Amino acid sequence: MGFSTDAVHGGQHPEKVTGAVMPPIFQTSTYKQEELGKHSGYEYGRTQNPTREALERNIAVLEKAKHGVAYASGLSTINAMMNLFKEGDEIIVTDNVYGGTYRLAEMVLRERGLRFHFVDTTDLENVKAVMGPRTRMVFIETPTNPVLNVTDIRAAAELAHASDALLAVDNTFLSPCFQTPLELGADMVMHSTTKFLNGHSDMIGGIVVLSDDGLAETLRFLQNAIGAVPGPMDCWLALRGVKTLPLRMRQHEANAAHLVRFLSDQPKIKHVYYPGLKTHPQYELAKKQQRGFGGIISIDVGSLDRAKEVLKRARLFTFAESLGGVESLISHPATMTHAAVPKADRDRIGVTDGLIRLSVGIEDAEDLEADLASALSF
Numbered sequence: 001m002g003f004s005t006d007a008v009h010g011g012q013h014p015e016k017v018t019g020a021v022m023p024p025i026f027q028t029s030t031y032k033q034e035e036l037g038k039h040s041g042y043e044y045g046r047t048q049n050p051t052r053e054a055l056e057r058n059i060a061v062l063e064k065a066k067h068g069v070a071y072a073s074g075l076s077t078i079n080a081m082m083n084l085f086k087e088g089d090e091i092i093v094t095d096n097v098y099g100g101t102y103r104l105a106e107m108v109l110r111e112r113g114l115r116f117h118f119v120d121t122t123d124l125e126n127v128k129a130v131m132g133p134r135t136r137m138v139f140i141e142t143p144t145n146p147v148l149n150v151t152d153i154r155a156a157a158e159l160a161h162a163s164d165a166l167l168a169v170d171n172t173f174l175s176p177c178f179q180t181p182l183e184l185g186a187d188m189v190m191h192s193t194t195k196f197l198n199g200h201s202d203m204i205g206g207i208v209v210l211s212d213d214g215l216a217e218t219l220r221f222l223q224n225a226i227g228a229v230p231g232p233m234d235c236w237l238a239l240r241g242v243k244t245l246p247l248r249m250r251q252h253e254a255n256a257a258h259l260v261r262f263l264s265d266q267p268k269i270k271h272v273y274y275p276g277l278k279t280h281p282q283y284e285l286a287k288k289q290q291r292g293f294g295g296i297i298s299i300d301v302g303s304l305d306r307a308k309e310v311l312k313r314a315r316l317f318t319f320a321e322s323l324g325g326v327e328s329l330i331s332h333p334a335t336m337t338h339a340a341v342p343k344a345d346r347d348r349i350g351v352t353d354g355l356i357r358l359s360v361g362i363e364d365a366e367d368l369e370a371d372l373a374s375a376l377s378f
């Protein structure tokens, strides 16, 4: 089936009792059991929930995976993936990842004995340089939040596999509409479903998809054992959002392309970050491994004061954390999403005080352009 068909129907079937076309929200914490040792397959809401399973099947189909395991947030998904490893194990991570991923690794998991190497994975020689006998996973985010660096997924998978390590990809920024890393050799793909998959900024969630039965079983065990599960209502909202994912992604991208043309002509902007720009250092790679360039743009306006002014003047672009919703958002990574990253590291990876991230929504491109023109006119 084509992607749009799968977005609507993938892993879905009418509900057994009533034939309800849309999966009901099974808002229950427990299920009646027939007798000792005999039940319907559903015992307790943390362990099994049909609405959650409908979401897991759907995203698995879209990502060309056998299994999906949903969690309460993108970060609890990454935490579960990291729980596959133990003290002394080493994980190589893209240096430019979402700030929360950095915080989880450096401020929580490192204390418990996991070892992390943050390197620029756009050059895989950097990965090779830190790869060792205890390397268990290479975790890449591509394109990265917020400066949109692109890593070669196929080459990273080959490199990881040559050392018996797994390759995991945070695919939040493109969604399976524009990128399917498992088809390029990755072992696990995760999403903050909070973002493009849900697409309406009305829930928090996460999911990991994969095809290895053993790993999936362990991640399923961790879902229940750690207990960071998404509620049925949130799963339903994500599932509902996915049905329009291809329509939304096309509009996000068309609007982003329009705005990139406008922003590139603004003399007050020091730098425009967008993988669809021919000047982007990984433009050719992005064209090869992605089916679209996405709806996120970052711009460097030169200083904190100038950034503050732009954020204050924007109207249609709402000043808020997060991304991937139908509405356009504007944010300041250095003080918001990436505040946990030390300043020296932020400057090194391009998250300067003048950097502004735009999550381009699905509104009319002309209105978005007018808003940015006004925000930049001082």
Ligand SMILES: Cc1ncc(COP(=O)(O)O)c(C=O)c1O
Residues within 6 Å of the ligand: 073, 074, 075, 076, 098, 100, 101, 141, 145, 170, 172, 173, 191, 192, 193, 194, 204, 205, 206, 322, 337
């Ligand atoms: C790329 C990326 N990965 C993971 C996360 C974490 O997701 P959540 O906020 O759902 O925990 C985010 C959140 O912004 C993100 O942008």
